Amino acid sequence: MTKHILSKSTFMYGCQCPKRLYLHKFKPELCNPEDEGQQAIFAAGTNVGLIARDLFPGGEDASPTDTYSYQKSVEKTKQLIEGGATVIYEAAFQFDAVLCALDILVKKKNRWYAYEVKGSTSVKPQYIQDASLQYYVITNSGLKLEDISIVYLNNEYERVGDLDIVQLFNIDSIHDQVLEQQSFVQEKIAELKSMLNKKKEPTTDIGPHCSDPYDCNFSEHCWQDFPRENNIFSLAYGPGWKLYNDGFKHLDEIPEDYSLSSRPALQLKHYRNGETLINKVAIREFLGEFQYPLYFFDFETIMPSVPEFDHSRPYQQLPFQFSLHIKRSEDAELEHFAFLGDGINDPRETLINEMIKLLGKKGSIVGWNASFEKTCINGLIANYPKYKKQLESINERWVDLMKPFQSRWYYHPNFAGSASIKNVLPVMVPELSYQDLDIQEGGTASLVYSQLKSQTLEVQAVERKQLLEYCKLDTLAMVRIWEELNDL
Ligand code: SF4
The missing domain is CATH 1.10.150 (DNA polymerase; domain 1)
Structure with missing residues (x-):
């Protein structure tokens, strides 16, 4: 079998931007360096795909042994179908030099059904486009499909005990939408093949398509x-x-x-x-709301796609760490406390107890974009109703230190239009910086914590220290910014 010219991924590149497809084929060296965060998202998607196989257990796997063996995968799929297989994972097909693999192919009552698994919690327009290509290739290569569906995560499923695979996923047929797209797919394939045959770089300009529907991996070049x-x-x-x-x-x-x-x-x-724009009256009024003791508080969270712990849902924000600086009175020394989960067990109940113990019953709790912390606490209330009263009273004490910056009561040109603490801190307190830390933003903290359990003890010790330092700076930054506002 001759090697394919387009695959499902490269077809999608071409739909997003012909230049992306051209660069991928002919100038791959111009691709952005690999991004650890993107790789983690990709690995999470693969994991969801493997779990979804249990919806149709006992299947045959037609996955290629490496990225150069897809043609063998097509042959294997053909043999499996002819040999009477009823469930095939990674079934591969090729038609007119276009190759695609399908997550799960199932035969029921002599009819074939296609299932494509996605790690998101909704059916996005781009999924219809790539499933339309799959349908086009599969049916034109000779296999009639009765239906084609997207399997995606059900964010209303709350895990209790073993993972309930049937509840974890939603399955929506997209057969009608896919049929409507068939002539578009045919024309697009012809257009992209012709562009590739000419080997002439498209002159496509940058535009919103550079990040929609996906971040393009040639952005640094363009x-x-x-x-x-x-x-x-x-x-x-x-x-x-x-x-x-x-x-x-x-x-x-x-x-x-x-x-x-x-x-x-x-x-x-x-x-x-x-x-610099400074509205001292509004800032003074705002600071007047603060009541001692002051608790400068910040959560770090993870959002596992597949719930790891009881009483959690797909992509629920789960706090695993907090930092707390306490200023008990105007003259009191600053105190610091921290909590960090062990990276293995559900951290939430211990974290709740530590919070309740440390945050006391009165005084303002100071956050930055405090609605995030409040939402996390509401999630904890929903999952741990026995702490409802204490957590609700904590949620009544928030003041949001981002407000003066968001309301433009304080605006410096170097904020560059943002009220993020990452923009405000270097202007207000230049001697404090995230630049010297190994972990410099929440996404990395989340990734590091998620992978902690698979690290050696030595690496765990180093990374735990890095996580603690990062979160500590978040609350120390708030203290210093609050002091700067007071000094005004
Ligand atoms: S960065 Fe934008 S213009 Fe360049 S290849 Fe990607 S999508 Fe196309």
């Missing part, structure tokens, strides 16, 4: 001439693409009379005049 700092996308509330289409890239290029809505207009004004 965006290399775009200004890194103070570009039009640093303006808040999204006027970027309109500005780009009007011919601007850098903030300096935007004419004085260009019409912008109030938030980006304010940001641009302060970028130009370099002045």
Whole structure:
């Protein structure tokens, strides 16, 4: 069998942007360096796919032994079908030099049903597009499909005891949508093959398609001439693409009379005049709400796609760590406390007890974007109702230190339109920095914690220390920013 020209992935690249497909085929060396976070998402998706096989147990696996053996996989699938197999995992098909593999192929009452597994909690438009290609290739290669469905995670399923595979997944037929897409698929395949045959790089410009529906892995190449700092996308509330289409890239290029809505207009004004906006009256009033003792508090969370613990749902935010700085009175020394789960067991009940013990019964709890912490606590209340009263009273004591920055009572040009603590801290407290830490943002903390149990004891000890340092800086940063606001 001759090697394929397009696969399901490369077809999807071509649908997103023909240049992405061209670069993937002919200039793969221009691809962005591999991203650890993306790899982890990919590994999580593979894990969901393997678990979903249990919906149709006892199948034959037609997976290729390596990425160069897909043609063997097509042959194996053909043999399995002819040999009477009724469930085939990674069934591979090829038609007109287009190859695709399907997660699960099932024969029921002499009819064939296709199932594609996705690690998300909804059926996204791009899933219809890639399933349409699968349907096109499978049916044109000679296998009639009775139906084609997306298998995806049911975020209303709460695990209690062993994983209930049937409850964990939703299965939606997309047969009708896929049939509607068949002529599009045929035309798109012809268009992409013709582009590849000509071996001429498409002149496609950058655009919203660079991150929709997926982040393109050639962005560093295509965006290399775009200004890194103070570009039009640093303006808040999204006027970027309109500005780009009007011919601007850098903030300096935007004419004085260009019409912008109030938030980006304010940001641009302060970028130009370099002045800091400070509304002392509003800040004083806000700080007046704070009641001692002050508890500067921050959670770190994980969101496992497949629930690992009882009383958790797919992608539920599960706090595994907190940092707490306490200032008991104006003159009191700052105290620090921390909690970090063991990376193996469900951390939540111990974390709840530590929180209740340390946060006391009165005083303001200071957070940054405190609605996130409140939502996490509401999740804990739902899963651990016996702590409802204490946790609800904790949730009544929050003050959100992000508010003065979000409300533009304090705005510095170097905030670049953002009220994130990562932008505010270097301006307000330049001597404190995340740059010196091994873990510098929440996504990495989450990834490190999720992988902790598979590390050696030595690595675990190092990474636990890194997690504690990172979370501690989050609350120390809040203390210092609060002090700076007070000094105003
Ligand atoms: S970065 Fe954008 S323009 Fe470049 S290949 Fe990717 S999607 Fe296409």
